[in-house]
């Protein structure tokens with residue numbers, strides 16, 4: 137599998153992408169809106185699961201690496217976790233190394249992922265849970281035709297404080 141935009145190449149996670157996986161999950165700025173920094177054992181477990189072959193009925197996450205075409209440098213990760221038949225829904229996630237934030241890469245990478253999930257895999261509904269206040273995440277979803285469907289109050293414990301989640305949805 138390979139997705140492409142003007143500036144980016146997006147491909148399946150491979151064993152050699154462990155350094156990127158580690159860097160993203162240990163990037164304090166990047167993880168500030170996601171979770172606590174996972175410990176090494178937890179990260180190894182997640183990485184192994186992400187390497188499993190993915191089909192749209194899989195329980196585990198599809199994990200993709202985003203790299204810049206110009207430099208070949210890996211800059212972030214995209215994820216998609218399906219709720220298969222009969223729901224036809226998939227939850228997306230994304231995290232880019234903080235040094236690459238604010239350059240339009242997030243919005244650009246999300247576009248072909250959405251197309252792939254809706255039109256190649258055949259999902260009916262894409263969802264994203266965003267911690268309330270994560271405006272850059274909200275903005276890239278809105279730029280990719282997601283609409284705010286509601287707020288889940290105290291939906292996750294982030295660094296010792298309960299946080300609301302915005303639920304964003306895009307329908308086929």
Ligand SMILES: CC(C)(COP(=O)(O)OP(=O)(O)OC[C@H]1O[C@@H](n2cnc3c(N)ncnc32)[C@H](O)[C@@H]1OP(=O)(O)O)[C@@H](O)C(=O)NCCC(=O)NCCS
Pocket residue numbers: 165166167169170229230231232233236237238239240241242243244264265266267270271272273275276
């Ligand atoms: C969320 C993330 C993927 C966005 O990627 P990015 O490449 O930085 O985003 P882009 O540069 O494409 O777009 C960011 C948009 O948010 C806007 N933005 C940034 N901070 C903002 C703020 N405080 N208020 C309002 N808008 C803001 C920018 O202006 C830009 O919008 P524009 O294109 O209309 O100017 C990236 O910041 C990231 O990896 N964050 C850490 C992990 C994370 O939060 N993941 C999401 C979990 S739901």
